[in-house]
Structure formats: C-alpha cells, structure tokens
Amino acid sequence: MIKEEFMDRYRHSLSHILAKAMIEIFGKEVQYAIGPQIDDGFYYDFVLPRTVSTDDFAQIEQKMHEIIKRKEDWVRKEVSRAEALEIFKDQKFKTELIQDLPEDEMITVYNTGDDYIDLCRGPHVDNSADLSSAAFKVKSVSSAYWRGDEKRGIVLQRVYVYAFPTKEELKAHLDMIKEALERDHKKIGAALDLFMFDETAPGMPYWLPRGWKMYQALLKYSREIQERHGYTEISAPLINNKKLWLISGHWAHYINNMFMVPGVSGYLRADADMAEIAESATDENAPTKTVKMRAGSAIYNRDEIDTMAAKPMNCPNAMMTFKRTTHSYKELPIRYSEYDVLHRKEKSGQMNGLFRVQEFRQDDDHTFVMDSQIKDEIADIISIADEIYSTFGVTYRAELSTRPDDFMGDIEVWNKAEADLKSILDEKYGEGGYEINEGDGAFYGPKIDLQIKDALGREWQCGTVQLDFQLPHNFGLTYINEKGEQEMPVVLHRAIYGSLERFLGIVIENFKGMFPFWLNPYQVAVVPIREEHNEYAKKVVKALEDAGIRVEADYSDNNMKTKIKGFKNYKDPYILVLGDKEAEENTVSINIRGNNKQVHDVPLTTFVEVCKRLNREHTLELAQEFEA
Template identity: 75%
Template sequence: MEKEEVLKVYRHSLAHILAKAVIELYGKEVQYAIGPEIEDGCYYDFVLPRTVTEEDFQTIEDKMHEIIKRREDWTRKVISRDEALELFKDQKFKHELIVDLPADETISIYYTGDDYVDLCRGPHVDNSQELFSAAFKIKNVSGAYWRGDEKRDQLQRIYLFAFPSKDELKAHLAWLKEAQERDHKKIGTALDLFMFRETAPGMAYWLPRGWILYQELMKYSREIQGKHGYTEISAPLINNKKLWLISGHWAHYQNNMFIVPGITKGVNATDAVQGEEAPEQYSVDAEDTMAAKPMNCPNAMMSYKRTMHSYKELPIRYSEYDVLHRKEKSGQMNGLFRVQEFRQDDDHTFVTPEQIKDEIKDVIAIADEIYKTFGITYRAEFSTRPDDFMGDIESWNAAEASLKAILDEKYGDGNYEINEGDGAFYGPKIDLQIKDALGREWQCGTVQLDFQLPHNFELTYVDKDGVQKMPIVIHRAIFGSFERFIGIITEHFKGAFPFWLNPYQVAVVPIRPEHNEYAQKVAAELTKAGVRVESDLTDVNMRDKIKRFKQMKDPYILVVGDKEAAENTVSVNVRGSNKQLQGVALDKFVELCAKLNAERTLELPQEI
C-alpha cells in the first residue's frame, strides 16, 4: 500500500477511535454523524449532552490512548439494509444515511472491539495496536450543520491532527505556528497595509502604505511589459449583457458575475389614489441589463475589432490593469487570497498561428524574470479541454498540441503536470504554480490559448496573401491577481519586503528637535534619489520613534544628531540586525539605496 493510502487508513481509523472515546466519556445518548480523514488528520461530528471545550481535550486524548492500548480487533461485516436500519435505529444520522443509499449499495460496518460499531466503507486497521505509533492531538471544536444545511441539526465537530509518528506531528505543529506568524491578514493589519469591512465583503480597502506597495508592483509589471513590446489599454468596468452573451461568459460564468439589472419606469393608473398622481412602477429591462466585468477578455476583443489589421501589425499585445469583480460565496473568501474585487497584470495578445510558439516562450521568459526577482520557484501545469468547452474539437486539438510542444521543449517531456479537463471553457492553458516560504503552492501565472473568442467576435486580419484570416488570442497573467500575489509575498517575506518594494524604505529619526533641520536635509536627499522616506520630527523620545519604525519593518532607520550633522553622515539601524552602523557618509548611503532600487535586490545589505 502506498504511503498516502496508509496515512488515509491511519487517519480514518483514528476518527473511529475518537468517536468511541467520545461515546465512552459522554454516554450512549451521543449521536455520532460522520468522521472522514482530511489533509492533516480527521474530524467527527456529534450531537452531545454538553459543549466540548478546550479543557476537555486532554481527557478525550487520554481516553483515545486508553482505547488503542486495548489492542482491539477491527471487524468488517456486510449486512442488509434492514439489518443496518435495525442496528442504527437509535442513531438518527446513520439511519438517514442508510435510507439515502442506492438500492444496490453494499452496506458495510466496522466493529472496534465489541461495543463500538460504525457505518463505513473502510478500509481500516486490523487491530488497534497498529495505531500505537500514531501521534494525534485535538486541533479545535467548531460548529457544523448536518449535511452542510443551516436548517438541519447543529453539530459539534471535533478536529484531530493525526500523523504516523510524534516527530511528524511535532513538525506539523511547528509549521502551523510559523504559518500563523506569517498570516497576511495579521501582518497586513500590523503594517497598516489594508483592511476589510462588512460594507464591502471580499473587497480590500488599500491604506496608504499598502497602496504604495501595490503601485510598486504595478510599476514593475509595466516596466517589464514595456521592454517586451506590450501596450496598455483600459475599458469600461460594466458592460451590457449583449457583450457577455457574445463572449460566452453569460452562459458559463453568470453565477460569478455582479449583475446590474436594467430598469424601466412606468405608471400604473389603477393604483392611483383619488386626488393623487399614480405611483411609478418599475420593471426589469432585460435589454438594458449590465454586468460588472469578471474578466478583461471581451473588452480586449472589442478594442482589437475597432479597425482592420494587417499581419504586419501582429502580434498586438493589449495589457490591462482594470478593476475586476467576481462574485464568491461568503465561506470561500479568505483575506487577499480570495476576494471579490481585484486587479490582474492581464494581457491579451493577438497572433498568427506561426507566432504562437515564440510568443508563449517570451511569456514564460517574463515569468522566469519576475519570479526570480522575488526568489520564488514555480512549476508548470497543463490543463486540457473541460466538459463545458466552447468551439470545435479540431481547434481544441490544435491548441493543446501547440501548448504541449512548447512545454516539452521548455521543461522536457513529462516534467510538468497534466490536468485533464481543467482548461478554460474557451481554450487550454498553462498554469504556473509558485512555491512560498512554507512550501505551499499557489496558482498565479497563466497562459491560455484561445481559438474561440476571436471566432465569437468575428475578429480578422489581412494575411500576406491578401486573405482575411482569424487571429489567435493568448490570454496571459504572471502575478495573476495583485491581491492574491500581495497576500502570498506578505507571508513569504513575513512582512519584511525587499527594499525596492517596501512601502517606506528609510525612516529618519532626529535625536532631538534641534536636529530636525539636518533630518529634513537627509530626507530630501533620499527623496531626490527616488527613495521613499518617512520622518518623525515630533518631540517624542527617540527610542519610541525607532521602535515604531521597526514595528513597521522599514529596511533602514537613520538616527541623526550633532555628530552626523557636523560630518554629513548618518547612523544606520539595519532591519534584522541589532547593531548600528556609525558614521556612514550620507552620499554613500543614498547611492546604496538608489542601487537597491535600480537592481531590485532581494537581499538587504547588512554592511554599508
């Protein structure tokens, strides 16, 4: 059995041990529902005579260890539906599950010892002694609804971390602690980067410091794209339903769009009160219905279509940073990782068939350059035709063959993952999965080959033989959502961003008010060199000023007094270091900062 399968068996078996322990502790009136294995352990849902609290965790864990030490056999039996209904007649949730099973379903049960039985497909361990080396710990208890329906029974869900050994559990708990310390929502609040409010769910309020960081990312993106021949456009944020019908989004993406219904005003005379004007009545005008754009693609098609194009103009690259809106379920939103309003480093490039290979190779070269700047590695995934695809099979086959040939050449045959059926509805795609400091993977970059939207919008160009032909569109993003990427790098760098990206790069602290004039001179010299500076010229204790700037993770904090003013120098506190660099020439420090910005250096020099 493969390691992953063994782990699933361990975790699923521990879910049964958890249920048995809870029943022994809380009595036969316990109603137990379901207990599946999950990514880092398992959980079980119960209706209990009282609320389980953190003080109960150790008692439950001790009871689980006691049960495991009994070395009880696990016995599987296949029984009839009637036998199952009788066996679980006092367990309402099991009873309902049995009733809902298909008529031809094989019903199996597992006994752990003689006194605990569960409805389960398995597999499980043969004897509890196989779980001796397993390490587990209760994670938390949360509320849950039976079958996820808020109108049904409310349950207590006990989560369990579960691993084959104590070392693996210890490593996982350490990883979780590190992940909590890197939580971008906490860091974003501490650094005053962004906030969320219930008045705009899933839509970030970008605060001054965070907006500086955001703009620096966009500036970097524009700079790279400018070197590669991209041109930028901007288009309306809402469009008439007609556009989304042409693009196919109305059929494939309507549930994720914010709809703005058209309204027709009229008068209903029958509702008028004597002596008063008839009240105005409103009805939905389907022809005037609008939708906030979830994607930039259709507007890029419209921009291309405004005029006739020659093959000599292609490739035409339309980059776009407009705001997008996608409707998400409340439970799916997660800080910056999953939002309802965002921007992308989006692009739609119009090419001839002969240009596909070179253009996509250039996109991947851009990705290599950008991800390297952040010290991030990535891997490629190839996603093929989904079930709800649009267009003809031949075009899809051609598109998939083109992308596969590019991937084989770049990464080698078999050195990338293939996700069958996970492409966009209009074309296959290459997704770039980046890895953060905790080893987690995130899909950010994407390259999508599209033969369908140009057809839907009747796009053409005049080829060298004078014949009108249809261009092919490459949809492309590298950062993907700026919001998600900022969330990722906030956790990756733990809020200590590279010098070039940090909201404020240098903080200036005068020792006393009489040093304010020199502090302002220092700040002016840095600002002139394109360095982002903040100063505190108030009559507050110097140490308190330094502490505040350290909490904001400014890369360099300059302390200036009599000596520095006389010698035209600065004393430098370096982020991540406890030492102070004395007597650094101001012009030398300015030169260093300008160099760090120009080179977008990842590391922060500790010596100057």
C-alpha cells in the same frame, strides 16, 4: 505500501476512532455524518447534545488513545441496501447517504469492536493496535453545513484532528503551524498598517497608505517588465450589460460568482427605492408585469430594467477592444495588459484575509496571436514568470490543466490545444517535469498553472497561461492574414502574480513583514536627534525623494529612542539618525533592519546611490556596503 496510501488508511481509520470516542463521551444519541482525511489529518462532522469547546480536546484525545489500547479487530462486511438502512436506521445522515446509492449497489460497513459500526468503503487497519504509534492532536472545532448546503439549515460540529505516523512528524507539523501563525498576513498586515477589512464591504480590502505604497510598487515592477516585453496597457468598464457575459459564456458558467447591478433605462430620482429596484431586476422568476418603483411619478416596466454585472474577469473587455478595428497579421501578437478591479462573489465562510477576497486586481493580459506564434509567445511568458518569481526568491512548478466537463467548443480543437501546451511543457521542463491536472481547465481552453512554493513549503497557484480558441469565435474576432483573407486569432490569457491581493498575502507571510528594500512601503526613515537637526533632516528627505526613494521622517519633539522604536516597529529597512556631526559633514548614520550595530559617516550621496541601485536591481537582500 507507499506513504500516501498509508497516510490515507491511517487517517481514515483514526476518523472512526474519533467517532467512536465522541459517542462514548457524549452518548448514543450522537449523530455522526462523514469523516474524510485531509492534508494534515482528518475531520468528522457530528450533531452533539452540546457544543464542543477547547476544554474537551484533552478528553477526546485521551478517549481515542484508550480505544486504541483495547486492540479491537476491524471487521469489514458487505451488506445490501436494505440491510444498511436497517443498521443505520437511527443515523439520519448515514441513511441519506445510503438512499442516494443505486438500488443494487453492494455496500460495505466496518465494525470497530462490537459497539461501533460505520458506513465506509475503506480500506482500514486490521486492528486498533496498528494505530498504537498514532500521533494525533485535536486541532479545532467549527460549524459546518450538511453537504455544504446552508439552505437546508442543518448545522453540524466539525472536529478537526492533526494526524501523522510518528510523534516527530506531528511535532514538525505543529512547529510549522506555529511559524505560520507568526507569519499570518492578517496579523502582520494589521501591525504594519497595510490593510484593513470592514463588515460594510466583506472580502473587500481597504488598502491603507503604507499598504497602498507597497501595492503600487508591485504594480510598477510588473509594468516595467511588461513594457520591456511589448505589452500595451488598457482599461475597460467595471460594469457590463448581461449581453456581454452571454456572448463570452461567463453567464452560463460563472453567474453564481457575479455581482448583479440593476440598471434602469431612464432617469431615477435620488429618492428611488433601490432595494425594490434590485429585487425586481434580479428576480428572473417574477412575472413580466409593470413594476412600480418610487421614483417620482415614473413607472417602469420590468422589461426596461437591464441586468448589469460587475466584471469577475477582464477577458470579454479585451475581446471588445481587439474587435474595435481591423488588424493585419503584421500587428500580431497584440498584447493587452489590464489591472482593472474585479469582483467575484464568495461564500462568507470561504473568504480568508487577502487569500480569498471579493474585490481584487490581477496582472491580466490577453494576447492575440497566430497559430504559428503560440509556442514563442508562451516561452516568453514563462521567461517573465521566471524573472518575477526569482525576484521574490520563490520556486515554482508547472501543471497542465485539461478539458473540464463543462467545456465549450469542438473537442478536436481542445485536443490540439492540449497537445500544443504539452509539447511546450515537455521542451521547457522535460517529459514528466510537470503535473497533469485532469479536468481542471477553463471552460474555454486548457491552461498551464504555475504553483509557487513559499518559505514554509506551502504551494500557491498564482501564474496561469490559458490557450483559448473559443472566445475569439464567440466574439467573431478576425485578422487579415498573409493571403489577404480573414482568419481567427488565438488568445492567450496570462497572469503571473494572479490576484495581486493574494500574491501580497503570500509575500507578507513569506518575508514575515521584512520586505525587500524595493517593495517596502517606506524604504528609509529619518530621525533628527533634536529639533535643531530638523533642517538637515529635511535636506536629506528631499535628496531621497528626488531620487525616487520612499522616505518618512519624524520631526516631533520625541526623544531619539522613541522615534527609532516607532520606525523599527514598521520594519523600515534603513533608519537614518542625524545629529551635529552628520549635518556638518553631509553624512548619515544608519540603523539597519535586523542589525543592532549602527553604521556611521556614510556620505549622503553614497547612501542615495546605493538606494537607487537597490530599487533598480530589485534585490532580495539589503546593501552589503553597510554591513559592518
């Protein structure tokens, strides 16, 4: 049996042990719902007579071990729908699951000993003794909605358990979790004053001065590379009328993730009741009648309220930009890069620091090409990804995502597009050198996703290249080909960072806040030892600023050690300590991040040139010249 199959059977069986343990601890009135395995273990959802706390975790684990030691047989039985309903008549969640099955479907149940039975397809172990080497630990408990539907109002307690075949594997995973907590970008972001969140704008980060400098450095690097590859940057409206989203197809496929903005044809006074306007504008089921709104004496019909939406992606705006004029084949490819703010609605439970936000930017691009240019253009995009990811010291793998169930357009066009991408991937990575993710393409075309791996071995989907024959058709886009005839271009949607917010979250955790020199919010800190050294310190600061180095200085009357400690807390790469000798000789003494030794007598001009080189080369490591 391969490891993945073993892990599924192992964890699935342990979830039944957990459910039996919860019944024995909390009583037979426990309602048990579902208990699937997940990447690092499993969970099970319950309705319990009281809330589970961390104080209960040890008792739950002990009870699970006790059940395993009983060496009870696991018996699989096939039953009819009616028999299953009778078996689980006191379990409302199991009953609902059974009622959703076809009338004639054969149902399987598993007995674990004589006193516990569960509805399950299996497979499972033959006897509890098979789990005697089980290495597991209760991770946490949280609230969950039955079938993920908050409207039904059924709240369960979800108990998560880490589970691995051996104690060594469990320990390694727990060590990784501990390391991940130390790298948590939310924790580091707060400590370094990079960003914050507030309940008045859920899932929408406030970028603080230090974090915004880092954000701008990331943008600057992206722009530099794109300019070298012939990209032209545009910017477009952040809010568009519903009409645009209907044309693009996003209204049908993405409406639940869009923020609606009511618009009124006419002038509204500042004292208008905007809550009533919003309700009127977004209620599609409301009868078409006059809607009175407190806006002076003005009364507007519902038909006069135009639905607007904050853009969740840049694609339609790029289409409109291309459409504004006639293009010749000689102009292609045309590459429109765009970094505008995007908004996507998320459920509150799905938001997670910078990893899942409702407001973000992407390093978006929409490139308009002829069929004959697709291969070369995608090859160039992959070369950009290679350069950017290597700059951050991360590796990646490629996935081909194919036609989803809700695809738009002709199936033959899709087949051709998928074949084109497969050919490109075969040539770049070799046949079998990438994965195929069936059914996960965008609704308008197949795509290549680039999954990067961080310092903890976790994978993140960041880069994407999407081949699109649909949006050019929807927007009626054409160019004049070599024969003087109108022809439809193909569009390549492309991002390398993906969401800049998410990418920065990954970077923060990957580097544990110890960023490469070129990316660090402030690259150099200046510490004059006493007040009389401030004048020379200001000279040093100006020399660095003139060279494009991000520098901060502490001219306060605090003692030197306090100043140095403050900058070390911010993890500045270089802290320059300036006293009489440095001022007299036009040199600097350097405290290097991660190095307890101080380097003396470095000419200021030499230090400036080294810093310029580090920015120019985007190196991961600090300068070797100063490693004494």
